[in-house]
Amino acid sequence: MGEVHNALFSIGPLEVTRPVVTMWVIIAVLGLVSFLATRRLKDVPGPVQNAAEFLVDKLRGLYSDGLNRDALNRYLPVLGTFFIFIITCNYTGLLPGAGKLFAVPTASLSVTAGLGVSSFLISFYAGFRKRGIWGYIKALMSPLPLFILMLPLNLIEQLVRPVSLAMRLYGNILGEETAVEQMGHVLPLVLPVIMQVLSILFGAIQAIVFTKLVAAYLEEATEIEE
Numbered sequence: 001m002g003e004v005h006n007a008l009f010s011i012g013p014l015e016v017t018r019p020v021v022t023m024w025v026i027i028a029v030l031g032l033v034s035f036l037a038t039r040r041l042k043d044v045p046g047p048v049q050n051a052a053e054f055l056v057d058k059l060r061g062l063y064s065d066g067l068n069r070d071a072l073n074r075y076l077p078v079l080g081t082f083f084i085f086i087i088t089c090n091y092t093g094l095l096p097g098a099g100k101l102f103a104v105p106t107a108s109l110s111v112t113a114g115l116g117v118s119s120f121l122i123s124f125y126a127g128f129r130k131r132g133i134w135g136y137i138k139a140l141m142s143p144l145p146l147f148i149l150m151l152p153l154n155l156i157e158q159l160v161r162p163v164s165l166a167m168r169l170y171g172n173i174l175g176e177e178t179a180v181e182q183m184g185h186v187l188p189l190v191l192p193v194i195m196q197v198l199s200i201l202f203g204a205i206q207a208i209v210f211t212k213l214v215a216a217y218l219e220e221a222t223e224i225e226e
Contacts, residue, residue: 019108026088026105059083062208063215071126071222075215078122082115083211086169090203093177094196106206107174109166116166119214120158127221136221161217165210172206 008016037052045053059080064072089105092098105111127136140154180195 017108017110018103019105019111022092022102023089023105023111025102026085026092030084030088055084056080063211066212066215066219068219068222071218075122075126075218079211079215079218082119082214083207086115086210087204087207090173090206091200093173093180093203094199099177099181104173104177106169107177109170112166112170112173113162115169115210116162116164119165119217120162123161123214123217123221124158126218130222161213165213169206169210172202176202 008018008021034052037048041049056076060072060076062083063076063079067075086106089111092102093104093107095102098104124136127139131139140158141151176199180199183195
């Protein structure tokens with residue numbers, strides 16, 4: 001929960017902690033599920049394909065109000081991957097052994113920082129791809145009459161975004177995990193059940209907020225001024 005995660009082992013100079021190992025397991029499981037859901041697509045889908053198509057439709061509807069059709073089709077796999085990974089990480093806190101046998105990845109700043117940096121790189125790629133290098137630089141300098149002032153301010157804004165995404169997700173999930181743990185000590189029979197139910201809703205909200213913000217950054221990066 002709120003403890004310092006000691007390294008389980010090292011790969012060269014890199015220390016591998018419990019949140020990282022848990023993250024690797026989640027990635028492997030999600031990869032296997034994705035493979036099984038898409039390896040034999042049929043015109044008359046089975047239950048697994050039906051569930052996958054239902055999820056894709058819901059995610060498309062979630063982000064369609066911000067992104068245009070071309071951007072939505074191109075970046076929906078990225079946004080969907082973020083959403084599924086984050087909500088799965090959040091829900092590991094509901095499993096027996098959370099905080100002892102394994103750690104909730106999104107309650108670790110190293111994991112949420114990686115998600116924040118990834119979103120930063122994706123939005124930059126989207127902007128360069130849509131506008132070109134010079135077009136993207138011009139957007140950072142706008143409004144042009146004040147470009148000497150606006151360029152550094154816009155650059156700072158861009159750099160703050162991944163930090164904000166990482167800290168928001170980390171702080172909210174860590175706070176929720178700590179609250180559930182402490183409540184369990186105070187009222188060990190009733191209150192933890194209520195908190196676990198609320199955690200289901202809270203974990204989904206955090207995944208939605210993170211990915212909606214990334215979608216907003218992608219919309220801004222790919223928007224062409226007339």
